[in-house]
Amino acid sequence: MIAIQLIAHGSRRDEANADLEEVATRLRERSDYGFIVASYLEIADPSIPVAARLCVAAGATEVLLMPYFLSAGSHVTRDLQRFRDELNAEFAGVKFRLCPPLGLHQLMLDIICDRLGEAE
Numbered sequence: 177m178i179a180i181q182l183i184a185h186g187s188r189r190d191e192a193n194a195d196l197e198e199v200a201t202r203l204r205e206r207s208d209y210g211f212i213v214a215s216y217l218e219i220a221d222p223s224i225p226v227a228a229r230l231c232v233a234a235g236a237t238e239v240l241l242m243p244y245f246l247s248a249g250s251h252v253t254r255d256l257q258r259f260r261d262e263l264n265a266e267f268a269g270v271k272f273r274l275c276p277p278l279g280l281h282q283l284m285l286d287i288i289c290d291r292l293g294e295a296e
Contacts, residue, residue: 177210179236181227183256184244186216193220196244211236217255224259228272238271239263245277252277 180203184196193216200214211234215227222230224241231239241260243252256274263272278284 177235178238178240179211179213179231179234180207180209180240180242181224181231182212182214182242182244183224184214184216184220186218186220188219199244209240210234224256225263228259228263228267232267232270236270238273240273240275242275243277246279 182196182200182203184193187193193214196214196216200212203209204212211231213222213227213230215222215224217224228239241256243256245252252274260272260274263270
């Protein structure tokens with residue numbers, strides 16, 4: 177079973193963290209992935225390792241680590257790659273794969289245009 181682990185930075189503001197929880201909920205409604213969980217690099221819970229353990233406990237044989245980041249900055253290129261490597265070492269029977277961040281996807285321009293139209 178393939179699980180999805182969404183990963184955001186994490187915030188002290190509950191409203192900011194709730195956005196990722198909403199993305200996880202909507203993705204569950206729209207996809208056939210066996211398990212989807214939100215997780216956070218820091219500040220908020222669950223942490224990346226805790227959420228990964230939830231994926232494994234749910235029966236995942238593969239976990240797609242999906243960064244909810246706009247660019248491949250140091251968190252994605254350094255921190256998330258380190259987590260991926262550590263999780264692959266910890267769970268020998270499960271493959272953890274890191275997806276690219278959101279930023280350069282062709283649909284991002286559509287999103288930006290929509291948001292520009294929503295300016296107050």
